Amino acid sequence: MSPSATISEATFTITPMKKSSNDKHDYGAIVSDIDLNNINDIDVRHLADAIWTHKVIVVKGQKGLAPIKQWDLEDCFLNIAKHEVVGIPGAENVRLIGKGFQGEDHYGIKNKNITKPLSHDWHEKELPQDEFEKGNTRFQRWHMDAPLYGRDPAWFTTLRCIKRPTEPQVNIRWDDGSGLSMKVEPGLTAFISNVQMYEMMTEDEKKMADHSWVEYAPHPYMWIGDCKGNSNGLGLVSQGKEKELENLGDFDPKDIKTYPMVWVNPVTGEKAFQVHGICARRLFIRSSPTEEPRIVEDLVEIRKLLKIIQERVLKPEYILIPSLEEGDIVMWANYQMFHTAIDYPDWFGPRTMHQANIASSAGPVGPVPIPV
Numbered sequence: 001m002s003p004s005a006t007i008s009e010a011t012f013t014i015t016p017m018k019k020s021s022n023d024k025h026d027y028g029a030i031v032s033d034i035d036l037n038n039i040n041d042i043d044v045r046h047l048a049d050a051i052w053t054h055k056v057i058v059v060k061g062q063k064g065l066a067p068i069k070q071w072d073l074e075d076c077f078l079n080i081a082k083h084e085v086v087g088i089p090g091a092e093n094v095r096l097i098g099k100g101f102q103g104e105d106h107y108g109i110k111n112k113n114i115t116k117p118l119s120h121d122w123h124e125k126e127l128p129q130d131e132f133e134k135g136n137t138r139f140q141r142w143h144m145d146a147p148l149y150g151r152d153p154a155w156f157t158t159l160r161c162i163k164r165p166t167e168p169q170v171n172i173r174w175d176d177g178s179g180l181s182m183k184v185e186p187g188l189t190a191f192i193s194n195v196q197m198y199e200m201m202t203e204d205e206k207k208m209a210d211h212s213w214v215e216y217a218p219h220p221y222m223w224i225g226d227c228k229g230n231s232n233g234l235g236l237v238s239q240g241k242e243k244e245l246e247n248l249g250d251f252d253p254k255d256i257k258t259y260p261m262v263w264v265n266p267v268t269g270e271k272a273f274q275v276h277g278i279c280a281r282r283l284f285i286r287s288s289p290t291e292e293p294r295i296v297e298d299l300v301e302i303r304k305l306l307k308i309i310q311e312r313v314l315k316p317e318y319i320l321i322p323s324l325e326e327g328d329i330v331m332w333a334n335y336q337m338f339h340t341a342i343d344y345p346d347w348f349g350p351r352t353m354h355q356a357n358i359a360s361s362a363g364p365v366g367p368v369p370i371p372v
């Protein structure tokens with residue numbers, strides 16, 4: 001993908017997201033004056049460039065968008081391999097996400113009531129239900145949308161807000177001893193930038209990250225199926241509950257994913273420290289192209305190493321939680337960011353979102369080649 005400078009101007013408007021004086025995040029933009037039902041090829045290119053450049057964009061006013069168009073748009077972005085998800089009738093690659101009653105007829109889905117367990121059952125130290133009911137919540141699980149086995153991760157994820165409660169605010173607690181918390185409207189998605197994370201690293205850490213790589217477990221989510229996460233949503237608690245590889249069923253060693261620690265943004269050239277720690281099984285650490293890598297297989301050591309780097313950016317001032325009105329679509333660069341859901345009590349009201357991931361035509365590329 002080449003930068004947009006080589007093609008004619010976009011017809012839509014891009015405005016950086018408003019920041020408060022405390023905010024230190026350096027990404028996020030609002031896209032307006034665009035109708036995704038009728039978008040031309042040039043604007044699709046500009047939109048893709050805008051996602052890579054601004055990392056998280058909110059496309060305003062797409063209330064009339066047909067679900068199939070959310071998918072078609074992604075079809076436009078790239079010539080992609082379609083993958084299976086349970087979805088909206090007629091647009092099966094668009095997934096319905098939400099909670100509560102979805103209406104008598106939601107694009108052909110009749111009288112659906114989405115009930116699910118408290119999302120915080122993922123945390124090793126669970127948030128007590130009575131505190132949750134009062135509006136206290138947590139970041140569920142920081143992640144990128146990535147199978148990390150077989151297929152490469154999607155470049156972008158798009159999430160259209162159909163309906164959500166806007167009040168009262170929830171109080172997000174870290175519950176990790178830091179005492180940190182932040183208040184926000186319910187039903188939104190939080191982001192941290194792994195580019196900012198990279199920029200916060202020391203020169204020695206950057207040199208190490210630039211030359212190192214990560215091997216993910218086969219069927220990684222099955223591998224961690226019995227594991228629990230930290231209260232701040234970042235990383236796993238090490239309890240030795242990872243499944244033995246022989247208990248993961250059949251897997252093809254060719255499908256095991258090995259990626260550079262650092263992923264380079266194809267449009268801006270920025271580097272992101274993009275390590276999905278919860279699925280990492282082995283690290284190969286070196287600080288130059290010629291050094292013999294040190295192989296780290298001890299999960300406690302892997303997680304300690306990652307936590308030191310990744311938690312630096314897990315502060316309210318670096319977290320962006322863009323507000324969404326009904327009809328807005330948030331789109332983000334999955335190769336640059338981590339995101340997480342933030343649950344809220346059922347009594348706040350139902351939530352309906354349509355999510356679609358855009359498969360990639362090219363996997364992540366590191367700053368230097370890795371010998372795998």
Ligand SMILES: [Fe+2]
Nearest residue numbers: 143144145339
């Ligand atoms: Fe996700």
